[in-house]
Amino acid sequence: MNRLLSVSSSLLIAIILLLGHPVKAADAANGEKLFKANCGACHILGRPMTGPNLVGVSSRWEDKELLHTWIKNPGKAKATGDPYITQLLAEWEPKSGLMAAQAVSDAEIDDILAYIDNWAPPAPVQDQTTADTQGEGGVTYDENIMILSVILLILVLVLGLVLTIRARISKIIAAQEGLPDAEKPGPIKVLIDELKDFVVNQMNPTLLVLTVGGILSIFLVIDLYNRAQDLGLQQGYAPDQPIKFSHKLHAGQYGIDCQYCHTGVEKSKNANIPSSNICMNCHTVVQSGPKYGTEEISKIYAAIGYDATTGNYTGETKPVEWVRIHNLPDHVYFSHKQHVVAGNLDCENCHGNVREMEVVEQVSLLEMGWCINCHRETEVVIDNNYYQEHFHQVFEDDYAKYLEKNPDKKDEVKLGDFIKNHKKYTVSDMGGLECQRCHY
Amino acid sequence: MRSIYSLLLLLSVFVLGACSHSRHPDSLWYDPNNPGYEYAPAMYHSYPYEPLTQVTNENATSWYYNSTPYNDYKGKYKSNSLTPVAGTIARGKLDYYFEYENNDSGRAMAARNLVNPIELNDYTLNEGKRLFNLYCDHCHGEKGDGNGSLVEAGKIPTPGEYYGKLKDREAGSIFHTITYGKGIMGSHASQLSPEQRWLIVNWVQIMQHGAEAYKIASMSEYEALTAPAQSETPEMESVQDTTAVEEVMEAVDSTNQMVEGEI
Numbered sequence: 030m031n032r033l034l035s036v037s038s039s040l041l042i043a044i045i046l047l048l049g050h051p052v053k054a055a056d057a058a059n060g061e062k063l064f065k066a067n068c069g070a071c072h073i074l075g076r077p078m079t080g081p082n083l084v085g086v087s088s089r090w091e092d093k094e095l096l097h098t099w100i101k102n103p104g105k106a107k108a109t110g111d112p113y114i115t116q117l118l119a120e121w122e123p124k125s126g127l128m129a130a131q132a133v134s135d136a137e138i139d140d141i142l143a144y145i146d147n148w149a150p151p152a153p154v155q156d157q158t159t160a161d162t163q164g165e166g167g168v169t170y171d172e173n174i175m176i177l178s179v180i181l182l183i184l185v186l187v188l189g190l191v192l193t194i195r196a197r198i199s200k201i202i203a204a205q206e207g208l209p210d211a212e213k214p215g216p217i218k219v220l221i222d223e224l225k226d227f228v229v230n231q232m233n234p235t236l237l238v239l240t241v242g243g244i245l246s247i248f249l250v251i252d253l254y255n256r257a258q259d260l261g262l263q264q265g266y267a268p269d270q271p272i273k274f275s276h277k278l279h280a281g282q283y284g285i286d287c288q289y290c291h292t293g294v295e296k297s298k299n300a301n302i303p304s305s306n307i308c309m310n311c312h313t314v315v316q317s318g319p320k321y322g323t324e325e326i327s328k329i330y331a332a333i334g335y336d337a338t339t340g341n342y343t344g345e346t347k348p349v350e351w352v353r354i355h356n357l358p359d360h361v362y363f364s365h366k367q368h369v370v371a372g373n374l375d376c377e378n379c380h381g382n383v384r385e386m387e388v389v390e391q392v393s394l395l396e397m398g399w400c401i402n403c404h405r406e407t408e409v410v411i412d413n414n415y416y417q418e419h420f421h422q423v424f425e426d427d428y429a430k431y432l433e434k435n436p437d438k439k440d441e442v443k444l445g446d447f448i449k450n451h452k453k454y455t456v457s458d459m460g461g462l463e464c465q466r467c468h469y
Numbered sequence: 470m471r472s473i474y475s476l477l478l479l480l481s482v483f484v485l486g487a488c489s490h491s492r493h494p495d496s497l498w499y500d501p502n503n504p505g506y507e508y509a510p511a512m513y514h515s516y517p518y519e520p521l522t523q524v525t526n527e528n529a530t531s532w533y534y535n536s537t538p539y540n541d542y543k544g545k546y547k548s549n550s551l552t553p554v555a556g557t558i559a560r561g562k563l564d565y566y567f568e569y570e571n572n573d574s575g576r577a578m579a580a581r582n583l584v585n586p587i588e589l590n591d592y593t594l595n596e597g598k599r600l601f602n603l604y605c606d607h608c609h610g611e612k613g614d615g616n617g618s619l620v621e622a623g624k625i626p627t628p629g630e631y632y633g634k635l636k637d638r639e640a641g642s643i644f645h646t647i648t649y650g651k652g653i654m655g656s657h658a659s660q661l662s663p664e665q666r667w668l669i670v671n672w673v674q675i676m677q678h679g680a681e682a683y684k685i686a687s688m689s690e691y692e693a694l695t696a697p698a699q700s701e702t703p704e705m706e707s708v709q710d711t712t713a714v715e716e717v718m719e720a721v722d723s724t725n726q727m728v729e730g731e732i
Contacts, residue, residue, distance in 0.1 A: 248485035
């Protein structure tokens with residue numbers, strides 16, 4: 030019974046599907062797979078890429094036989110001298126060359142064409158993002174002000190409460206002592222009276238001036254001290270950039286390595302900000318992002334002069350004016366190459382977990398003490414020719430000192446053993462604390 | 470009253486202290502767009518043009534203003550990016566000059582003529598693998614199966630397996646593709662030096678040997694994998710000997726000689 034039910038229901042579904050779609054659903058699904066495997070490298074539906082936009086292809090080709098021949102063997106189809114093919118080639122051959130022959134059967138071509146005919150453009154992503162994007166940058170700032178004002182409000186209320194209670198109690202005491210019962214004033218009036226009493230009767234003017242002056246000067250001292258502490262330091266600097274590029278999406282979610290874009294990190298002093306051509310390695314295909322839609326990506330196109338509708342470069346370029354975040358003063362020499370290649374450091378060591386940052390922020394202090402600390406603590410791998418050759422004297426001197434202290438270990442500990450196991454060599458031992466190492 | 474007085478005093482010190490300047494992100498004063506103060510601008514800013522700074526305020530003092538009017542945008546936009554003078558090659562960059570044209574016949578010529586100058590050994594093998602996993606893996610996949618993170622996310626169509634459709638690509642052809650790009654793959658010449666490109670070519674050619682080849686980490690493992698297939702190598706060489714470049718050019722014109730389904 031169950032089986033009968035399931036068979037009949039699946040039949041029903043099949044009939045509904047058949048009635049609903051003029052083309053068999055299975056064909057289009059297979060066609061999608063075939064399209065992605067064979068055509069997707071050069072064609073994308075909805076716009077031209079390496080090859081033309083294929084939407085409406087079956088209506089453009091009058092001779093279906095010829096279309097099949099073209100897909101299976103473009104050279105043969107070209108030889109027929111068909112005017113439509115000649116026109117197509119005149120447009121596309123100069124920039125993309127002739128299409129490669131595809132190893133697909135006639136039935137498979139029909140599947141692919143069915144998929145193309147049934148294809149509908151995906152809904153634009155822009156709408157759902159607007160709510161998300163609002164108030165992005167200043168969240169912490171606004172929240173802080175809010176929290177602080179709430180705390181202040183609570184403190185003022187507590188103060189008022191304390192004063193009111195105190196007024197009540199003094200009133201009760203007055204009543205108990207048999208003094209005449211004063212008319213009952215409201216709590217605000219009591220508070221104002223109390224404050225007036227406090228300022229007029231109990232406050233010494235000199236004391237008042239001293240108090241206010243004292244508070245102000247304490248504030249000024251703290252404030253000045255903090256400002257002096259931060260002088261020349263940019264920790265926490267997270268400026269808005271001209272393009273809202275998200276490292277969280279590119280490096281975090283998609284796992285693109287830092288060096289793919291910051292190519293100079295192993296080759297030069299600078300880790301370089303990528304020029305727009307590196308963006309275009311992916312963004313010729315990816316024309317819409319998950320958060321801002323086409324808004325931010327179109328800024329790359331504007332910078333490099335790319336026309337997304339035709340896929341051509343206009344040649345009119347302008348720079349993207351990225352805001353520099355990590356900035357050492359000009360009197361310090363710092364080389365990424367040395368730290369990444371020789372020092373074998375990861376980017377995260379200094380730049381923090383950029384993979385989680387929507388807006389890049391300077392995490393490290395980048396002050397001299399911060400550099401020096403790392404130079405003092407980082408051990409050097411001395412087991413290579415460079416150090417054996419250039420620092421041999423240092424090793425021998427240290428070994429001699431060690432033997433002076435421990436004369437009995439002379440046979441037990443040899444020089445090679447000593448530098449490997451008995452002494453830690455840090456960057457500072459290799460001249461990493463010398464002034465002119467960085468200031469020259 | 471004295472207690473309230475001292476309470477007020479303490480409170481105001483506390484509140485004012487908390488309100489004083491600080492660059493901490495939790496502070497009231499925190500502004501992500503504020504870079505803070507400098508103590509000696511003349512020591513901070515470079516006299517020579519710095520490629521990553523674009524100080525566009527011309528009214529700033531001479532050491533501060535740092536933007537060349539002779540940039541790529543002919544001074545129309547403030548930027549310090551400069552392309553090399555036309556017709557010149559920087560010292561030590563001669564190998565960046567690539568004489569083959571960016572088209573199918575250029576690729577076929579490169580495939581015939583170019584020989585990988587880098588000898589395969591343990592170091593170059595692993596260096597090529599490392600570079601591949603930095604610059605190529607998010608599309609081509611760590612395993613060379615054309616299924617990298619961007620392909621899996623549905624952002625980029627799959628380029629295909631190295632051991633499938635792209636199995637017979639020659640070293641020169643792969644080098645040409647990295648240099649100029651092909652189809653939707655863009656040029657990686659600005660990211661990779663010619664030497665790095667050849668290292669990657671080595672690794673790609675190892676991955677052409679099969680789906681398991683990406684696991685190789687040393688020459689001995691590579692030799693173990695390629696040992697049974699050694700009979701193929703002399704065949705390929707003989708083809709190269711007999712075919713002249715002219716023939717290749719003709720073959721390219723008749724398109725069917727072209728490698729199928731390349732990216």
